[in-house]
Amino acid sequence: MRSRVILGAALLALAGALILAPSLAAGPGDPIVAARQASMKEMAAAARAIAEMFDGKRAYEPAAFKAAADTLSARVAALTGEFPRGTLGAPSAAKPEIDQARQEFEALARHIGRLADALAIKAQNAPPGITADMRMTGPPMDGGSLLGKRPGAAEADPADMPAEHLLHLILQDCASCHAKFRRKVE
Numbered sequence: 001m002r003s004r005v006i007l008g009a010a011l012l013a014l015a016g017a018l019i020l021a022p023s024l025a026a027g028p029g030d031p032i033v034a035a036r037q038a039s040m041k042e043m044a045a046a047a048r049a050i051a052e053m054f055d056g057k058r059a060y061e062p063a064a065f066k067a068a069a070d071t072l073s074a075r076v077a078a079l080t081g082e083f084p085r086g087t088l089g090a091p092s093a094a095k096p097e098i099d100q101a102r103q104e105f106e107a108l109a110r111h112i113g114r115l116a117d118a119l120a121i122k123a124q125n126a127p128p129g130i131t132a133d134m135r136m137t138g139p140p141m142d143g144g145s146l147l148g149k150r151p152g153a154a155e156a157d158p159a160d161m162p163a164e165h166l167l168h169l170i171l172q173d174c175a176s177c178h179a180k181f182r183r184k185v186e
């Protein structure tokens with residue numbers, strides 16, 4: 001009688017383990033997934049802070065601008081390592097396609113990394129108030145065709161771009177990566 005109870009409990013535990021096992025790769029509790037989602041949220045908060053300073057929705061503070069730009073560049077630099085195989089697909093919003101298109105994914109991460117680094121360097125010497133040369137002149141141009149004049153010309157050096165322009169190009173990169181590699185979740 002007693003042994004049957006024990007056996008029953010053991011079977012239940014085993015069944016539970018079998019049900020749980022397949023989701024352990026990228027379960028809701030996966031620390032890798034949780035860490036990158038937290039990292040993305042930090043990036044979003046930093047990008048929003050900078051955007052609001054430039055839009056006049058939040059007081060511009062050189063120290064706050066610098067802190068947000070540093071966060072952006074640090075978080076973006078970690079991006080490529082945050083999506084290892086086995087952590088992609090539901091319930092995470094990271095598409096399994098990341099694994100089939102690693103080069104493209106990493107190129108995007110490098111591109112946004114260069115922009116975020118350039119922004120962080122500019123923020124290091126941020127003036128006490130937003131100056132005209134920090135402002136974007138004209139609409140943000142596509143990151144891949146910044147020069148636009150000569151086909152095949154090298155992309156403009158991010159170091160030469162106003163901070164606001166860099167921010168817009170960074171936001172474009174967030175959107176491009178999400179469009180391709182992030183599953184929409186309600």
Ligand code: HEC
Pocket residue numbers: 033036037038040041043044045047079092093094095105108109112170171173174175177178181182183
């Ligand atoms: C190279 C690709 C890539 C870039 C660049 C990128 N993201 Fe993401 N982002 C993802 C993927 C993939 C996910 C889904 C992660 C998951 O659920 O595991 C995601 C998720 C998010 C989330 C949701 C996090 C959550 O709580 O689930 C936010 C917010 C976010 N990104 C903001 C940003 C912002 C802001 C930027 C730009 C500064 C950015 N991302 C740049 C790929 C990228």
